[in-house]
Amino acid sequence: MTDHYDLVVIGAGPAGEKGAAQAAYFGKRVCVVERAPRPGGAAVNSGTIPSKTLRETALHFSQLRQRGLYGVDVHVQPNITIADFMYRERAVVDAEWQLIGENLARHHVTVVQGVATIVDPHAVEVTRYGEEPHRLSAEVILVATGSHPLRPPDFPFDDELGGGVVGCEYAAIFAALGVRVTLVNERSRLLSQLDHEASEALRSDLTRRLAVQVLLDAQATEVRVEGDDKKVGVVRLRDGTELVADCVLVSLGREGATRGLGLAEAGVRINERGFILVDEHYRTTVPSIIAAGDVVGFPALASTSMEQARVAVCHAFDLKYKQRLANVIPYGVWTIPEIACVGESEDSARQKGLNFEIGKASYRLNARGQIIGDLDGFVKLVFHREDQRLLGCTIVGETACELIHVAAAVLAFEGTIDYFIQSVFNYPTLGDAYKYAAYDGLQRLARRVTNTAGLPRVE
Ligand SMILES: Cc1cc2nc3c(=O)[nH]c(=O)nc-3n(C[C@H](O)[C@H](O)[C@H](O)COP(=O)(O)OP(=O)(O)OC[C@H]3O[C@@H](n4cnc5c(N)ncnc54)[C@H](O)[C@@H]3O)c2cc1C
Numbered sequence: 001m002t003d004h005y006d007l008v009v010i011g012a013g014p015a016g017e018k019g020a021a022q023a024a025y026f027g028k029r030v031c032v033v034e035r036a037p038r039p040g041g042a043a044v045n046s047g048t049i050p051s052k053t054l055r056e057t058a059l060h061f062s063q064l065r066q067r068g069l070y071g072v073d074v075h076v077q078p079n080i081t082i083a084d085f086m087y088r089e090r091a092v093v094d095a096e097w098q099l100i101g102e103n104l105a106r107h108h109v110t111v112v113q114g115v116a117t118i119v120d121p122h123a124v125e126v127t128r129y130g131e132e133p134h135r136l137s138a139e140v141i142l143v144a145t146g147s148h149p150l151r152p153p154d155f156p157f158d159d160e161l162g163g164g165v166v167g168c169e170y171a172a173i174f175a176a177l178g179v180r181v182t183l184v185n186e187r188s189r190l191l192s193q194l195d196h197e198a199s200e201a202l203r204s205d206l207t208r209r210l211a212v213q214v215l216l217d218a219q220a221t222e223v224r225v226e227g228d229d230k231k232v233g234v235v236r237l238r239d240g241t242e243l244v245a246d247c248v249l250v251s252l253g254r255e256g257a258t259r260g261l262g263l264a265e266a267g268v269r270i271n272e273r274g275f276i277l278v279d280e281h282y283r284t285t286v287p288s289i290i291a292a293g294d295v296v297g298f299p300a301l302a303s304t305s306m307e308q309a310r311v312a313v314c315h316a317f318d319l320k321y322k323q324r325l326a327n328v329i330p331y332g333v334w335t336i337p338e339i340a341c342v343g344e345s346e347d348s349a350r351q352k353g354l355n356f357e358i359g360k361a362s363y364r365l366n367a368r369g370q371i372i373g374d375l376d377g378f379v380k381l382v383f384h385r386e387d388q389r390l391l392g393c394t395i396v397g398e399t400a401c402e403l404i405h406v407a408a409a410v411l412a413f414e415g416t417i418d419y420f421i422q423s424v425f426n427y428p429t430l431g432d433a434y435k436y437a438a439y440d441g442l443q444r445l446a447r448r449v450t451n452t453a454g455l456p457r458v459e
Helices: 014-025 041-045 046-064 082-106 168-178 196-208 300-318 346-351 367-372 400-412 416-424 430-452
Strands: 003-010 030-034 110-111 117-121 123-127 134-143 148-150 182-183 213-215 220-226 232-237 242-245 252-255 289-291 331-333 340-341 355-363 378-384 390-396
Touching: 003 117, 003 123, 014 030, 014 041, 014 134, 014 300, 030 134, 041 082, 041 252, 046 082, 046 168, 110 346, 117 182, 123 416, 123 430, 134 148, 134 300, 168 182, 168 196, 196 213, 196 340, 196 346, 196 390, 213 416, 232 430, 252 331, 289 300, 300 400, 331 430, 346 378, 346 390, 355 430, 367 430, 378 430, 390 400
Parallel strands: 003 030, 003 134, 030 110, 134 289, 182 213
Antiparallel strands: 117 123, 123 134, 148 252, 220 232, 232 242, 331 340, 340 390, 355 378, 378 390
16 A cells, blocks of 8 residues: 655654655645654754753863852862763753654654655655565655765774764863863864864863863874774874774764665766755755755755755745745854854955955953853954955854854844944843954954054054
8 A cells, every 4th residue: 555645754854854844834744754763863863962962961060161260179070970971961862852753743744664765756665674665655755864974994883983973072072071082183273164263262272171182184094993802992193103092983074874765766866975966946856856954965964954954845845935045054063162153254255355354352351251251262253344244253152153143143134243333232241242343343444444544553
């Protein structure tokens, strides 16, 4: 027997869940097929939510935020166990499973557990261990199968050797708990896509505050396990140095989870990293098959995956709703310190030859920064020199990933830094730093005018 739906979604990660709910909201009959026992994909089960919860847990147990603030000495709490460390993560993941289940149920989405394979452009076969394959037909199929960590074939991965996690985030989490961490980075800068001051702030905090050994311009050429019980990891670097560790965590990027899905047979084109080729409406090379989320590659974030799926579904069913992915995308990095950016950085603006100025405000000069003891954070604005239109923003420090949305909104509405000058910000808040970054920007502009008039430069 074949069950017929308007939309069959493969995968119940962020893209699958939100794409399904979007179509169902507009009255479509939707079925989601998920091979894992629980929904949520990498975002809930292994990536985003666990790592962000573990970061909070590490900050709590290490009391890193409070160190030096109250005149009493605080350290990592002694005798904490792995169970203590994982307690909150389990609780949050449980709550997320529940919320996703409720969302799909509220939208009357049918959820089928099993492995889906596309058998023709309008049909999916679902297999479950010990059961006969079950066929679902659909007007549209949304592929939202996500991605896997990239695993170099000559690295001996096993259960002890994790792969594909965000190296800097995990380095910070473990270091906060007192684990001695060495971070091997191929490039000369950590997170080289970021503003150079943000990258440097991260390197400096990791080394100075968390005692992480950061090796830049270093490439791991070999990883092997040694010892009688195969419990020691040895990482060999290009220059011959060998690092010995209890655990080696490899995070070298990801590849599309498309193997065995039947895509090529159905006519869907994928690239050499397994990512599905799509157009700006997330249509694949087969008209009835759309794809969204990590499986289509960059930027491979939970935030964008959800939106891509909504846009994909709206186009597929000609729903006059979400027509495109927003062109302003904020990025968050939950290292210690937290980092967020949107639009141009000082570096990207320079590389593009834009006529720009920057404005910067330190958390040190901000009352809220003083209260919480984050004195190294900063807000840095990049704006057009002629009309003061905001071009981008980078924030380092507490709540950077929340604060960045203010800049994202100004960018989306093509606003100028005058927005920050004229606005009233709650006081004392870190948000108030936007105003002082804008003032600083205006002062830099004024100094530039003064300098061109031949007067002495004032810095
Ligand atoms: C350590 C880490 C930290 C991260 N932190 C962040 C962050 O802070 N912010 C952020 O925005 N993003 C973050 N991400 C990225 C985020 O997790 C992914 O972008 C997001 O999960 C992608 O969603 P998705 O729905 O495309 O795929 P996934 O979440 O991977 O879900 C795909 C689903 O498809 C299912 N599936 C696959 N094949 C089949 C099949 N044949 N049949 C049935 N089901 C199938 C899988 O079981 C899975 O449930 C992080 C990722 C990692 C690894």
